[in-house]
Each structure stands twice: as C-alpha cells, then as structure tokens.
Amino acid sequence: MEMIDDAVINIENLVKKFGKFTAVNNISFKVRKGEVFGFLGANGAGKTTAIRMICGLLEPTSGDIQVSGISVKKSPEKVKQKIGYMSQKFSLYTDLSPERNMDFFGDIYGVAKDEIKKKKSFLAQQLDVPSLKSIKTADLPMGFKQRLGLACALLHDPDIIFLDEPTSGVDPLGRREFWEEIYRLSGMDKTIMVTTHFMDEAEYCDTIAIMNFGRVIDIASPDSIKKKYSSANLNDAFIRAIEMDRKKMEDN
Amino acid sequence: MGLVGIIIKEFKHIFRDYRTLMVLFVMPISQMIIFGYAMDLQIKNINIKITDYDKSTLSRELSTKIDGSSFFSITSEDGDLNELFQQRLLHAVLTIPVGFAGDLNSRASPEVDVIIDGSDSTRAVIIRQYISGIIMEFSSELRGGDELPINIVPSYAYNAELNSAFFFVPGLTALIMIMVSALLTSITIAREKEQGTFDLIKLSPVHAYEVILGKVIPYLILSMFIGIFVIVSGVFLFGVPIRGSYLTLLLYLFIYCLTGLSFGILISTLVSTQQAAMLIAMIATLLPTLFLSGFIFQLEAMPKILQIISWVIPARYFLVIIRGLMLKGNTQGELLLYTSMLILFSIVFLGISIRRFKAYLES
Structure with a gap:
C-alpha cells in the first residue's frame, strides 16, 4: 500500500492508436516520488508515444493518467507548472543565444528574473563556460545543447521531469555528466521519467519498464530484471525478455 | 508576462x-x-505598311502624317502579308483605296482599310486607337475642324497622362x-x-x-x-x-x-x-x-x-x-x-x- 501513497504518476490502461496502428497497447504502472523511472525498448516500441501522452503533448486514445493526483485529461493547465520536458530532438531556439533561450522559457513560466539569473550562472558554472550570451545555440556541442535543454526544463522548478532520449547523439563523457545531473535532481526528491535504448543508462534507473510493440512486458528494478532472466548484464536480460515475449506472441 | x-x-x-x-x-x-x-501602357515602334492605291496628294499627306507620329514607322517590306505578320516585321497594314481623295473632296465618307495583328488583343486595341486618332485629326484639319459633328477629346481624371x-x-x-x-x-x-x-x-x-x-x-x-x-x-x-x-x-x-x-x-x-x-x-x-x-x-x-x-x-x-x-x-x-x-x-x-x-x- 505504501507504493500507492507516494505515487506521483499513476497510469491506467493507457492506449494510443494511430489509425490501425497501436503505438501504446494498454499499459498501467505507478511511479514513486523521487524515483528514476526508465522506459527501455527498441526504436518504435512506443516509449516516446507513452512519455508524450503522460506529459500532455499527445492525447491518449483511452486510459487514465494522473500526475500528482491531478488528471491530465481533466485539468491539463494545473499539471503544466509541475512538469518539465526535454526531448531527443533538440527543441530550443538555435538562432538565439543560450541566455536568451533561458530568459524566454523562464519568462513564459513566470519565473522571477533573479531566479532565472541564478540558474543561468549555475549552468555556466556547470558547463565551465564564461558566458552564455555571446554564443549561438546552434554552434554548441551536442552535450552542451542537451544540458541547456535540461536547464530550460528545470527553470520553473518542476517536481516531475520527463526526458525523452535525452542523451542520443551525446558522447560517452557527456552522457555520464548528464546522468550525474539526473542523480543530483533525484537526490532533490524530483521524480524523473526517462526513455532510453542505452543499457548502461538503464542501469542507473531505480525502476525500468521494458517495452515491446507498445506493451510493457516487464517492470522492475534493474537487479531484479537481471535475476529474473538469469543474465549477468542488463543487455542479455533485455534481449532474453524480448525473445520470450516474441515466442509468447507467436504461441498465441 | x-x-x-x-x-x-x-x-x-x-x-x-x-x-x-x-x-x-x-x-x-x-x-x-x-x-x-x-508595364508601360504606351506602345512605340509600330511597323505599319501603307498601300496607297489612290496615289493622290491627299493620300500622300495622310501617309506623311502617320509617318510623322512618334508611334509608327512605315516599312516598305514586300511580300506575303501573312508571312510578314508571322515574322513580326509588320504590326498593321493601311490600305487607301482608289477614290479616297475624290470622296473627301466631295464630302462623302471615304473608307480606308486597316489590318492589325490581333494576336495580342490589348496591343491591337491601342494600335487601332492610334490610327483612328490620326485619321480623325487629318480629316478634321482638312474640313476646318468645326464640321465634324462630335469631336471627343477625352481627359482622364486623377491620372491625366x-x-x-x-x-x-x-x-x-x-x-x-x-x-x-x-x-x-x-x-x-x-x-x-x-x-x-x-x-x-x-x-x-x-x-x-x-x-x-x-x-x-x-x-x-x-x-x-x-x-x-x-x-x-x-x-x-x-x-x-x-x-x-x-x-x-x-x-x-x-x-x-x-x-x-x-x-x-x-x-x-x-x-x-x-x-x-x-x-x-x-x-x-x-x-x-x-x-x-x-x-x-x-x-x-x-x-x-x-x-x-x-x-x-x-x-x-x-x-x-x-x-x-x-x-x-x-x-x-x-x-x-x-x-x-x-x-x-x-x-x-x-x-x-x-x-x-x-x-x-x-x-
């Protein structure tokens, strides 16, 4: 019962169909406060569709999504202040400076000016750059861009952060630094939902949900998953889980 | 905000x-x-061929008048009219019939024949206006002006020229x-x-x-x-x-x-x-x-x-x-x-x- 008490995300029978194609097929799960929850799956398994529905970018075909006890469908406006979102596709204004991007997103969330200033100098310090002003965002290395994207998603201090393949295209060192940041946030009691297809990243999660053809085929901690499929590493466990699922589908 | x-x-x-x-x-x-x-609406350098069957002083005066206007240049190209039109060497042909001077002097209405390249209709209309303008001027000068019953002198409001x-x-x-x-x-x-x-x-x-x-x-x-x-x-x-x-x-x-x-x-x-x-x-x-x-x-x-x-x-x-x-x-x-x-x-x-x-x- 204690799991239900501190569940900040509650998904029930979530379905998304695009015409005849079912992208997300009836998934249900809960995410605890402060948890790092990872969606693991191949390309096209439905990870991105699921995360976009949960944060409110995509309307579900059916099912119920509750974020912090608020129904996303009924009052999307109330959920907006509580969540931050960042995606694999870099979606900031590349023609503007990083500073200008942060000013803009801080402003549309109604963040106070000195708060934005504080966050800007924090990011500059983290990235070890003297200024965020004189560069064009388009010219930044990928790792920096993603960190800037994350900083923009965090400006209004959301409780829940959605990260859709945040590290794709980032070099290994940049990825490690990004995950250190995720850990720092998790330590601040923020809930993080992240999609990935990197096994080493999945290891960092508290809970992972393995997705295949729009369904969640298993959901547990990385250690339990490894044990369940009696594999030494998550990579083997993942492949075994997918193979078993395929066999089950063929049998049916 | x-x-x-x-x-x-x-x-x-x-x-x-x-x-x-x-x-x-x-x-x-x-x-x-x-x-x-x-989009200049004025057309210049119109090639016109004048076939004068009358060969009178008056018919020659009309030719000179057309030649003198800044819009026309008289060509002496000979040959098949159709071919001249096709090659764009000719835009209009004016034919003055026998008896033109006699009709004018006897106060009957003389007729001249005009063929205009109509493949560009806007241009054709403008050429026709130029020709009839010149002929009208010519005949009114000849008769002392006042004898034409109606002489239209258009003026364009708001855009005089x-x-x-x-x-x-x-x-x-x-x-x-x-x-x-x-x-x-x-x-x-x-x-x-x-x-x-x-x-x-x-x-x-x-x-x-x-x-x-x-x-x-x-x-x-x-x-x-x-x-x-x-x-x-x-x-x-x-x-x-x-x-x-x-x-x-x-x-x-x-x-x-x-x-x-x-x-x-x-x-x-x-x-x-x-x-x-x-x-x-x-x-x-x-x-x-x-x-x-x-x-x-x-x-x-x-x-x-x-x-x-x-x-x-x-x-x-x-x-x-x-x-x-x-x-x-x-x-x-x-x-x-x-x-x-x-x-x-x-x-x-x-x-x-x-x-x-x-x-x-x-x-």
Whole structure:
C-alpha cells in the first residue's frame, strides 16, 4: 500500500492508436516520488508515444493518467507548472543565444528574473563556460545543447521531469555528466521519467519498464530484471525478455 | 508576462536573421522596378505598311502624317502579308483605296482599310486607337475642324497622362503587403512546430492569445515598415502622388497588414511544416490578388460567380482604399465601408485562430 501513497504518476490502461496502428497497447504502472523511472525498448516500441501522452503533448486514445493526483485529461493547465520536458530532438531556439533561450522559457513560466539569473550562472558554472550570451545555440556541442535543454526544463522548478532520449547523439563523457545531473535532481526528491535504448543508462534507473510493440512486458528494478532472466548484464536480460515475449506472441 | 517575453523573443529572431530581413525590403523594390519598366501602357515602334492605291496628294499627306507620329514607322517590306505578320516585321497594314481623295473632296465618307495583328488583343486595341486618332485629326484639319459633328477629346481624371505607375504602384502595394504579411506569421509558427519548440510552448502555461498576439505584434511593426518603404519608393521612383491624408493611409495600411498577418496565423494552425505554410500563403494571396481584386482585371466585367468570390479577397477592399488615398484624395469617412470589411476579416481570422490554438495548446 505504501507504493500507492507516494505515487506521483499513476497510469491506467493507457492506449494510443494511430489509425490501425497501436503505438501504446494498454499499459498501467505507478511511479514513486523521487524515483528514476526508465522506459527501455527498441526504436518504435512506443516509449516516446507513452512519455508524450503522460506529459500532455499527445492525447491518449483511452486510459487514465494522473500526475500528482491531478488528471491530465481533466485539468491539463494545473499539471503544466509541475512538469518539465526535454526531448531527443533538440527543441530550443538555435538562432538565439543560450541566455536568451533561458530568459524566454523562464519568462513564459513566470519565473522571477533573479531566479532565472541564478540558474543561468549555475549552468555556466556547470558547463565551465564564461558566458552564455555571446554564443549561438546552434554552434554548441551536442552535450552542451542537451544540458541547456535540461536547464530550460528545470527553470520553473518542476517536481516531475520527463526526458525523452535525452542523451542520443551525446558522447560517452557527456552522457555520464548528464546522468550525474539526473542523480543530483533525484537526490532533490524530483521524480524523473526517462526513455532510453542505452543499457548502461538503464542501469542507473531505480525502476525500468521494458517495452515491446507498445506493451510493457516487464517492470522492475534493474537487479531484479537481471535475476529474473538469469543474465549477468542488463543487455542479455533485455534481449532474453524480448525473445520470450516474441515466442509468447507467436504461441498465441 | 508571457506576452512581452514572446514579443521580445520574436524581435530577436527577426534581427538575427538579417538575410531574410533584407529580402523583405529588396523584393518589393525589385518587383516595382520590373513592373515599372515592363508595364508601360504606351506602345512605340509600330511597323505599319501603307498601300496607297489612290496615289493622290491627299493620300500622300495622310501617309506623311502617320509617318510623322512618334508611334509608327512605315516599312516598305514586300511580300506575303501573312508571312510578314508571322515574322513580326509588320504590326498593321493601311490600305487607301482608289477614290479616297475624290470622296473627301466631295464630302462623302471615304473608307480606308486597316489590318492589325490581333494576336495580342490589348496591343491591337491601342494600335487601332492610334490610327483612328490620326485619321480623325487629318480629316478634321482638312474640313476646318468645326464640321465634324462630335469631336471627343477625352481627359482622364486623377491620372491625366494615363501614367501606368498610377495604376501599378497602388496595386502592387496591395499585392506585396498581403503576401508578405501572410507569409511572415504562417512561417514563423510553422517553423516552431517543425523545430519542436512549439512542444515546449504547448507544455508551458502561456495562453493561446498570448502566443498569437506575441507573434502578430512584432510582425505588424515589421510589415508597417515594409509597407511604408514600398509606398515611399512608389512615390519617389515613379512620381505617384498621395492626395489623401498620410495619417489615414498609415492607419488603413496598418489594418490591411493586420488582416494579412491574421490570415497567416490562421494558415499556421492548419499546417505543420514551413514548406506547406509558405505554399498555402503564396497561393492564397498571390493568385486571388492578381486576378480577383480588380488590380489587373475589371471585376465588373467578370462572371457573377467570380464577382461573388472577390468579396472575400481582402486586397479588393484595400485596392479601393489605397487608390482612393493616393490618386483621388478620398477622406477617411469615404473609405469607411472598405476598412470595416478589413477589420471584419481580421476579427474572423484571429477569432478562429485563437480557438484552434486553444484546443491545440490544451489537448
């Protein structure tokens, strides 16, 4: 019962169909406060569709999504202040400076000016750059861009952060630094939902949900998953889980 | 809070992209110059062949008169008429029959025969007018002038010299401004959809009206600058007057730009790529404005159905406004009906857009 008490995300029978194609097929799960929850799956398994529905970018075909006890469908406006979102596709204004991007997103969330200033100098310090002003965002290395994207998603201090393949295209060192940041946030009691297809990243999660053809085929901690499929590493466990699922589908 | 932020950001976009900004100012000017030289309504160097069967003093005098006008040059090309027309060596043939001088002297009406290359009908009509003008002048001189029952001397009000710039500068302004303003807003929102930045705006607590006004206001200021630049160029390059009040012209230009920008916003709610936005904005503004606004073709001469369609072409109303203000010196009140139509268009376009955006942002 204690799991239900501190569940900040509650998904029930979530379905998304695009015409005849079912992208997300009836998934249900809960995410605890402060948890790092990872969606693991191949390309096209439905990870991105699921995360976009949960944060409110995509309307579900059916099912119920509750974020912090608020129904996303009924009052999307109330959920907006509580969540931050960042995606694999870099979606900031590349023609503007990083500073200008942060000013803009801080402003549309109604963040106070000195708060934005504080966050800007924090990011500059983290990235070890003297200024965020004189560069064009388009010219930044990928790792920096993603960190800037994350900083923009965090400006209004959301409780829940959605990260859709945040590290794709980032070099290994940049990825490690990004995950250190995720850990720092998790330590601040923020809930993080992240999609990935990197096994080493999945290891960092508290809970992972393995997705295949729009369904969640298993959901547990990385250690339990490894044990369940009696594999030494998550990579083997993942492949075994997918193979078993395929066999089950063929049998049916 | 959100509105000001969006406006500031939009201005930064505009000034960062100085290439596009330059195109926005250079394009109208080059269009105007091309139109200015291509659309001269006067035709010169018309090759005419005169076949004189009468060979009298009078018939030779008529030939000399035609030759002396600045429009015609008499050719002595011989050969098959059809071939001469085909090779464009000849534009008209005047045949003076036997008995021309005798008829003139005996006060009967002599007949001359004219063949004109009709493959370009506008040109043919103008050539015909030139020829009959010369012949009329010739016969009235001969008879002492007063004997022709009716002598029409047309004078063109508001455009005494039938200056073609008076015709195309207001029309081109109407065309350029609706096109540019619709393109500006439709592309900017489509770009945000394409780049994914609209996802972040969608997830933020900004209101639909803030997004729309935040886009319209900066581009309204920009298109006002473009509009003033276009009109001032027309005045200085081609000597078109502004006979009405400058302030009224500015005010009505403002409303017209607002109509175009609102239309662009409406397009952006329907498409998700910049390419689609550009294509729709171009097709929906360029062709109707060229053909159905009264810029080039007379609306009164069109089939009823096209006339009805023209009621929803914003340029149709602005053309009356800008011609009235530049050429006729109309007052604000005289053009109120046309302005109200533009305001109505803007309200409808913006209203639908806000509703659509609201549904989009809150889904």
